[in-house]
Amino acid sequence: MTVAVDLPPEQGWFRRNRMTLTPLLFLLPGVLFFAVYVVIPIFQSFYISTYEWNGLGELQEQGEFVGMGNYRELMGDRAFEVSLWNNVKWLALYLLAIPGGLFIALFLNQTVTGIRIYKSLFFFPFVLSQVVVGLVFSWFYLPREGLLNAALTLFGMEPINVLGDPTLATYGIIAAGLWPQTAYCMILYLTGLNAVDPEQIEAARLDGAKGWRMLWHVVIPQLRPATFIAFVVTIIGALRSFDLISVMTNGGPFGSTRVLSFYMFEKALSEYGFRMGYGSAIAVVLFLIMLVFIAYFLWSMWREEREARR
Amino acid sequence: MHNPVTRLAGALALSTALVAPAFAGSHGASLDGTLRIISDMSNPAPRAVMEKLAADFGEMHPDLEVELDIVDREAWKSQIRNALSANPPDVVNWYAANRMLPYVESGLFMDISDMYASGELTGLDSVKGAMTIDGKQWGVPYSYYQWGIYYREDIFNELGLSEPATFEEEMANCQKILDSGRKCYTIGSKFLWTAGGWFDYLNMRTNGFDFHMELARGEVPWTDDRVRETFANWRKLIDMGAFIDDHQTYSWQEALPFMVNGEATAYLIGNFAVPHLREAGLSDDQIDFYQFPKIGDHPMGEDAPTDTFHIASGAQNVEAAKAFLKYVTSPEVQAEINGPDGLGQLPVNANASVADDEFIQQGFEMLSQNATGGIAQFFDRDFPAEMAALGMEGLQEFMVFPDNLDDILQRLESARQRIYD
Known part of the structure; x- marks a missing residue:
């Protein structure tokens, strides 16, 4: 005990500041990795996008500074325009996964024998790798042997080659992507529905609310956190779409299913792609688009946290 | 040679000299x-x-x-x-x-x-x-390996066709094949390069090997009339319906069953397809090979990727x-x-x-005696990488929508001016 009394004057700088230092130390590994693998590469992309460089050898020696040249070229690049529009299509249509997931979740939110089995069956597509989903769907769409055309001809309709038709191919791929994404949103809503307050439902029922009005005014507002997460993962999923495209059409037919991430890969890293600078410029554009959403997400999270603190 | 290791090496060099004289010629010393x-x-x-x-x-x-x-x-x-x-x-x-x-x-x-x-x-x-x-x-x-037209010999015999030497004969054959309810050529253009093979041959035959190489080096505009002539010849086949439908959806392997099942009679492809055809159950009596027929009066150039x-x-x-x-x-x-x-x-x-081997021998004979025009590598190896990628995409588009040709050529021409400069 007497020893403890003597201690305070001997306390080092580290001990005195440990309340500030400890969290910083715990943050350090995360911050370090985030900086090395995320933040610094973002700035590197900006930097490289001002060069014409084939990605081999040193940037300083082999690269040629072109300033905004790559961006100017992007403006007139039709393939870029197609990719950008496809990204918009992906963003808009991928959001269908949210109402789809909500609908299935409401449907499955009941107590029937074996409901767990049904729930896991509905969740199954999300467990599958995207590559497998892509393969399964490309077999489904096969022009001659595919199930889709078998069904269409059964109903007396003309068979269609979804992935071979430049006007349809992107929609075909998005449909494939919606399958696992809907399952993901479903599981988010299922957990959300567990947290719905039964007393509020009861009160609403006493006031005579049912059906759509009950869903719209009572249930959905309580599902807001689930909706927010579903929105975030779906937007990010739509902008990240790459594997399905690579597996199902490889960007074709004649480049009609490319999105920005795929086009970037093609230009910078693929078999015939030796334009690091140009690829980086595409990456920067994609980053800026993502930044809009990321900023919105961060802002709404910050706002919510501030309200919670009040 | 007092060191036992070097002695061993010397002996080894001597013994390998018997096995591979060309190798042991200058390297007497051992490698480590x-x-x-x-x-x-x-x-x-x-x-x-x-x-x-x-x-x-x-x-x-x-x-x-x-x-x-x-x-x-x-x-x-x-x-x-x-x-x-x-x-x-x-x-x-x-x-x-x-x-x-x-x-x-x-x-x-x-x-x-x-x-x-x-x-x-x-x-x-x-x-x-x-x-x-x-x-x-x-x-x-x-x-x-050689490229060329691999075809179903049994179907050719059934229809009384013989290996064509000119493009007219090729088209006459194709008409008969189409009349029998089959397609002339199978192709899977999902990964684009197979279309490059067709362009290589049609361009080398229409305008000669030297012109093809000038185009590959970027010395000729894509909008040149001679290039258009190549596409016009290609279009003749497309308009006949010579190629299988929906080829843009298939890889080259997925296009093989059309030939194996007899729905299409021929495949312009490299010799690497032969083992696959044999594995699928076709005997050597059923498959044969001929050189891509003559179109213009040019010495024949061939694709033989190395x-x-x-x-x-x-x-x-x-x-x-x-x-x-x-x-x-x-x-x-x-x-x-x-x-x-x-x-x-x-x-x-x-x-x-x-x-x-029937096909290797035929290929060897063709390349050593009948490829006087010259030997090309392949579309994606002769053209610079970016030009090849854009070019093959255009070729695939042309095969599906031949009416887009003007737009495709304009696009390739502007790419050429940028890439080669």
Whole structure:
């Protein structure tokens, strides 16, 4: 005990500041990795996008500074325009996964024998790798042997080659992507529905609310956190779409299913792609688009946290 | 020669001299250290060949440790740049002609002109050109194969058709095939390059090999009337309905069943398709081969893509790497690895014996006697990478929507002006 009394004057700088230092130390590994693998590469992309460089050898020696040249070229690049529009299509249509997931979740939110089995069956597509989903769907769409055309001809309709038709191919791929994404949103809503307050439902029922009005005014507002997460993962999923495209059409037919991430890969890293600078410029554009959403997400999270603190 | 190790090495050199004289010629000394090879020969047959090559070479040089790393062939096409930049191996696989260019320009492949100049590599004169950029040689070939029209001999017999020599005969044949309810050609253009094969041949036949190469070097605009003439010839076939439907959805392998099932009678493809056709159950009586027929009055040029070995410029064991390249190209090794038990392709060394196989023999005869126009590598190896990628995309689009030709050619022309400048 007497020893403890003597201690305070001997306390080092580290001990005195440990309340500030400890969290910083715990943050350090995360911050370090985030900086090395995320933040610094973002700035590197900006930097490289001002060069014409084939990605081999040193940037300083082999690269040629072109300033905004790559961006100017992007403006007139039709393939870029197609990719950008496809990204918009992906963003808009991928959001269908949210109402789809909500609908299935409401449907499955009941107590029937074996409901767990049904729930896991509905969740199954999300467990599958995207590559497998892509393969399964490309077999489904096969022009001659595919199930889709078998069904269409059964109903007396003309068979269609979804992935071979430049006007349809992107929609075909998005449909494939919606399958696992809907399952993901479903599981988010299922957990959300567990947290719905039964007393509020009861009160609403006493006031005579049912059906759509009950869903719209009572249930959905309580599902807001689930909706927010579903929105975030779906937007990010739509902008990240790459594997399905690579597996199902490889960007074709004649480049009609490319999105920005795929086009970037093609230009910078693929078999015939030796334009690091140009690829980086595409990456920067994609980053800026993502930044809009990321900023919105961060802002709404910050706002919510501030309200919670009040 | 007091040192027992060197004595052993001398004896070994002597014994290998009996096995592979071309190899042991100048290298009396033993090789040591480690030789690191990264190979893309990942398909089952090539993989066995590569593993045996490395093992045999290691056996000849007991002091040398051969480290072989086999990478998936498709994956290697994008991995090679990383492999060559950081901690490079000694020897790598790649492809000839313009496909080498980015690596040559960036100084990642070693200049091995001295090996050609010193006469260490003999019998490679005919393939040397494909390894040359800026008057220097950057690697050695190890195998090549012919392209041409593989067709169903039994269906041709049934319809009373014979191998055509001219484009008119080709189209007359095709009309009869179509009348019998079949398609003339199968093709899977999902990965684009198969369409490049059609363009290569149609352009080489319509305008000659030299013109084709001028186009590849960017010296002729894509909007040139001669290029349009090539597409006009192509269009004749497309308008007849000669090609299978929905080919943009299939890979080249997925297009094979059309020929196997007899729904299409012919396939313009490389010799690598033959083992697949045989495996699918077609006998040699049912498949045969002919050279792409004549269109204009030009000496025939042929596509014969060459696969290669290169020394990385950052190689640690250059001496061993050079010895390996020399070993691979020696007549005996060439005959063995390209034989029917190996790759089933053509040896690059003129002194090597050609396998006794119907298709390899026909291909050898065609390339050595009837390819007077010249030997091209292939669309995606002769054209610079970016031009090839854009070009093949345009070719696929043309095959599906021939009416878009003007737009496609405009696009390729503006790409040409940017890429070659």
